[in-house]
Amino acid sequence: MKNSDYGPWGVVAGGSDGVGAAFARAMAARGINLVLVARRVPVLKETAEAIRAEHGVEVRSLALDLSEPDALAELARATADVEVGLFVHNAGSDDSAAAFLDRERADHLRLVRRNCVGVLEAAHHFGALMVARGHGGMVFVTSGAAWAGGATRATYGATKAFGLVLAESLWAEWRGAGVDVLALVLGRTDTPSLRRLLPDQSAAPAGLADPAEVAEEALTHLGDGPTWIHGSPDPAGGSPLGALSRRDAVIAMSPR
Numbered sequence: 001m002k003n004s005d006y007g008p009w010g011v012v013a014g015g016s017d018g019v020g021a022a023f024a025r026a027m028a029a030r031g032i033n034l035v036l037v038a039r040r041v042p043v044l045k046e047t048a049e050a051i052r053a054e055h056g057v058e059v060r061s062l063a064l065d066l067s068e069p070d071a072l073a074e075l076a077r078a079t080a081d082v083e084v085g086l087f088v089h090n091a092g093s094d095d096s097a098a099a100f101l102d103r104e105r106a107d108h109l110r111l112v113r114r115n116c117v118g119v120l121e122a123a124h125h126f127g128a129l130m131v132a133r134g135h136g137g138m139v140f141v142t143s144g145a146a147w148a149g150g151a152t153r154a155t156y157g158a159t160k161a162f163g164l165v166l167a168e169s170l171w172a173e174w175r176g177a178g179v180d181v182l183a184l185v186l187g188r189t190d191t192p193s194l195r196r197l198l199p200d201q202s203a204a205p206a207g208l209a210d211p212a213e214v215a216e217e218a219l220t221h222l223g224d225g226p227t228w229i230h231g232s233p234d235p236a237g238g239s240p241l242g243a244l245s246r247r248d249a250v251i252a253m254s255p256r
């Protein structure tokens with residue numbers, strides 16, 4: 001990855017901890033200035049300060065809830081005076097796994113707003129600028145939950161499938177326009193959001209991916225889209241459930 005292809009500024013939507021903070025560090029290490037978006041101001045400021053100190057790049061922090069309807073307008077305002085050559089949409093996890101009807105409708109709609117509407121709006125805004133310039137990159141962080149439906153993950157999985165298909169489609173449209181798009185498919189990764197879901201938050205179970213390795217690998221393979229499956233023996237290959245019928249895949253994705 002050359003900074004001239006993807007700089008001089010990058011935006012990480014959900015950039016204060018976990019995979020997003022790892023992306024921010026890996027981008028800063030490549031000399032890219034950053035706009036980091038997240039809700040919790042202390043965590044955001046701490047990450048921004050640490051990255052400034054570690055890498056000497058400019059870092060703006062933008063406290064914003066990406067599930068709010070005016071999020072893109074605020075993000076566009078905060079980046080109007082800089083050239084954004086790399087956009088990473090990371091924020092996307094679900095904070096609980098529950099049956100569809102056991103969750104409030106408003107809760108489902110917040111996930112859709114952040115993971116579908118917000119992703120689309122940002123892709124349209126930054127994509128138009130990148131295509132006009134003839135260079136840039138976008139990473140959409142998605143999940144193995146996108147491969148098939150499954151009980152207790154209806155809305156989360158559906159939003160992740162939206163991100164996957166949107167990213168792959170934009171890759172196909174912009175591949176001749178100098179803009180690289182990558183759908184990054186993650187399995188379980190050791191982040192604060194994942195740990196909050198564990199009964200024992202102090203000890204990570206074995207086999208979790210390391211956010212720093214995830215981000216490093218994704219940036220290295222940003223030009224190898226449309227899809228990169230972290231941790232797969234064939235990261236550019238097909239769905240690991242591809243050999244199953246849709247019915248068996250959905251049963252495999254559902255808790256027993």
Ligand SMILES: NC(=O)c1ccc[n+]([C@@H]2O[C@H](COP(=O)([O-])OP(=O)(O)OC[C@H]3O[C@@H](n4cnc5c(N)ncnc54)[C@H](OP(=O)(O)O)[C@@H]3O)[C@@H](O)[C@H]2O)c1
Nearest residue numbers: 014016017018038039040066091092093143188189191193
């Ligand atoms: N961790 C895993 O095991 C795993 C597995 C598969 C896929 N993924 C995918 O990887 C991505 C990152 O996951 P993650 O575990 O690091 O957790 P995450 O909760 O998706 O991301 C955490 C970051 O996003 C910010 N954020 C969350 N909701 C936000 C909102 N509404 N508005 C603004 N910022 C928001 C958080 O800061 P604030 O909380 O302060 O806002 C933090 O900076 C997600 O897209 C997820 O679907 C993760």
